[in-house]
Amino acid sequence: MTLFQAPPIPAADAPDDRLIGFIGAKDAGAPLSPRAFGSKAAQLWRMNALGLNVPPAFVLSTALCGRERKPGKMEHLIREGVQYLEQATGRGFGDRRRPLLVSVRSGAEKSMPGMLETVLDVGATPETVRGLMRFYGNPRLAWDCRRRFIEAWCEVVEGLPRAPFEAALKDLTAAEAVAEDRALDPEALERLAATYLDLARDRFGVVVPAEPERQLAAAVEAVFRSWDAPKAVEYRRLNHLEWLSGTAVTVQAMVFGNSGARSGSGVAFSRDPATGAKTLYADMLFEAQGEDVVSGRRQPTGLARLETLLPEVAAELKQGVATLEHAYGDVQDVEFTIEDGRLFFLQTRAAKRTPRAALKIAVDLVAEGARTEAEGLALLDGVDLSAVATSRFPDSAEPAARGVAASPGCVAGRVALDTDAARRFSQAGDPVILVRPDVATDDIAGLALAAGILTAVGGRTAHAAVVARQLGRVCIVGCGALAIDLESRAARLGTAGVAEGDWLSLDGDAGTVFLGRREVVLDRPEAELAAVARWREAVAGAAG
Numbered sequence: 001m002t003l004f005q006a007p008p009i010p011a012a013d014a015p016d017d018r019l020i021g022f023i024g025a026k027d028a029g030a031p032l033s034p035r036a037f038g039s040k041a042a043q044l045w046r047m048n049a050l051g052l053n054v055p056p057a058f059v060l061s062t063a064l065c066g067r068e069r070k071p072g073k074m075e076h077l078i079r080e081g082v083q084y085l086e087q088a089t090g091r092g093f094g095d096r097r098r099p100l101l102v103s104v105r106s107g108a109e110k111s112m113p114g115m116l117e118t119v120l121d122v123g124a125t126p127e128t129v130r131g132l133m134r135f136y137g138n139p140r141l142a143w144d145c146r147r148r149f150i151e152a153w154c155e156v157v158e159g160l161p162r163a164p165f166e167a168a169l170k171d172l173t174a175a176e177a178v179a180e181d182r183a184l185d186p187e188a189l190e191r192l193a194a195t196y197l198d199l200a201r202d203r204f205g206v207v208v209p210a211e212p213e214r215q216l217a218a219a220v221e222a223v224f225r226s227w228d229a230p231k232a233v234e235y236r237r238l239n240h241l242e243w244l245s246g247t248a249v250t251v252q253a254m255v256f257g258n259s260g261a262r263s264g265s266g267v268a269f270s271r272d273p274a275t276g277a278k279t280l281y282a283d284m285l286f287e288a289q290g291e292d293v294v295s296g297r298r299q300p301t302g303l304a305r306l307e308t309l310l311p312e313v314a315a316e317l318k319q320g321v322a323t324l325e326h327a328y329g330d331v332q333d334v335e336f337t338i339e340d341g342r343l344f345f346l347q348t349r350a351a352k353r354t355p356r357a358a359l360k361i362a363v364d365l366v367a368e369g370a371r372t373e374a375e376g377l378a379l380l381d382g383v384d385l386s387a388v389a390t391s392r393f394p395d396s397a398e399p400a401a402r403g404v405a406a407s408p409g410c411v412a413g414r415v416a417l418d419t420d421a422a423r424r425f426s427q428a429g430d431p432v433i434l435v436r437p438d439v440a441t442d443d444i445a446g447l448a449l450a451a452g453i454l455t456a457v458g459g460r461t462a463h464a465a466v467v468a469r470q471l472g473r474v475c476i477v478g479c480g481a482l483a484i485d486l487e488s489r490a491a492r493l494g495t496a497g498v499a500e501g502d503w504l505s506l507d508g509d510a511g512t513v514f515l516g517r518r519e520v521v522l523d524r525p526e527a528e529l530a531a532v533a534r535w536r537e538a539v540a541g542a543a544g
Helices: 034-049 071-087 126-136 138-155 163-175 186-204 212-230 230-238 290-294 303-309 309-328 355-367 374-379 417-428 440-447 463-471 527-544
Strands: 020-023 056-058 102-108 119-123 249-253 265-269 282-285 332-339 342-350 390-392 405-406 410-416 433-437 452-455 474-477 481-486 490-493 494-501 503-507 513-517 519-522
Touching: 020 034, 020 071, 034 056, 034 102, 034 119, 034 249, 034 342, 056 071, 071 282, 102 212, 102 440, 119 138, 119 212, 126 138, 126 405, 138 163, 138 186, 138 212, 138 290, 163 186, 163 212, 186 342, 212 249, 230 417, 230 440, 265 290, 265 303, 265 309, 282 290, 282 433, 282 494, 290 332, 303 309, 309 332, 342 513, 355 527, 374 527, 405 410, 417 440, 433 440, 433 503, 440 463, 440 519, 474 503
Parallel strands: 410 433, 433 452, 452 474
Antiparallel strands: 020 056, 056 249, 102 119, 102 249, 265 282, 265 332, 332 342, 390 519, 405 474, 410 503, 481 490, 490 494, 503 513
């Protein structure tokens, strides 16, 4: 991998009246403005310019999220973009022998993890499924992409509930006597795709189009439309981002993390976003697409397994993530996919971090010479340093359960199984522990109300865990001993019963869960706070 110094991203307010931009080898001299094309696309362009392996893409401007989005104009722009992708990949969109599938992803000027929609595997039609089989020699990959596309189409484009499709998948895995979808063979996945189509048509009156052009146009429209979804509006309100003008849409050639045992998808942080420690922090799933990781509905594995199975890829990932932190001078949150042993970088952004981590990271970057003292202060804009503290339980006790530590701190609160209960306890003046099977970003209001979050499944890099860290909430995920019964409004931690309203205590550093209410002690990071105070004096003296 040859890396070189890429030109900087244009300033956010740099003028750019293009409605379509391109990412690929021939476009290294045409940077994309974050305001016009979204931060995600701007960073994709720069990753490509840095020499990282990035699938080619075209990007539709944020201006098209508003009045500029007109049918004739959109059709022309999408056709132009598809022609670019076909030329860049040597494949054809809808082709029966060398089919091109694409992802359709959102991206505003400021990152909104998990709040806007994505549709993967667009272009997976009955004809292109056969082409994928021929091209890859992998029937399972072909049918897995087809059933994934149908599921995403129904949920994102048509707005159908997820539950009936999840039930159909659960029924099939039970009938096939397998534990999860990745153990289904090609014939079972073909039947699952047919079941999804029948379910959409018979229960909801929805027909999934077989024409790739119709699929793409509708997927683009759905991603633009997600800008006004309630969870996205609430996220912008909570984070004071109401000034954002809209999302761009990135249409990118698919790479397949679900193509076999040497494939997978994951998320890596260049430093620990929970504590600020200078260590690569990564989660991934083998034989999976990116949405499997960030959705929090499957239990990922850490970097150690990748280092064991694909050591060259692990080394390349470490090098690439380090390159990105150096290029941006800040901690990066990087999404990647591995297709048959080949690594692709799909996204980088400044990592969401806890206030505690923000302080340590800023102090360390200045000490390492990566940032000036003035820049270190800028990294701490919006962080309430008077409230930064390390919380702990002063006494030892035997935990009732253990999970994966996703956001640090110690907290005690009343158990709430949904946002309504969280609101009720919060209004009564009690801290809340939001307890869920998994936490989707649809739960943003509950996340904001909670002092702590506990889930039965999910990983440290799922979108909900990212949001929890940004909000400064204690979070433990992947607690295998947790079982929840929403009908009886109760849960179990191993053999212990827990009713809604009971007290739980979470240690987000150790990933331990305790029954009852424990005392919490706060310790302030005095040495790091003193360093920041010295910066302020030095910067003020230089200015005076």
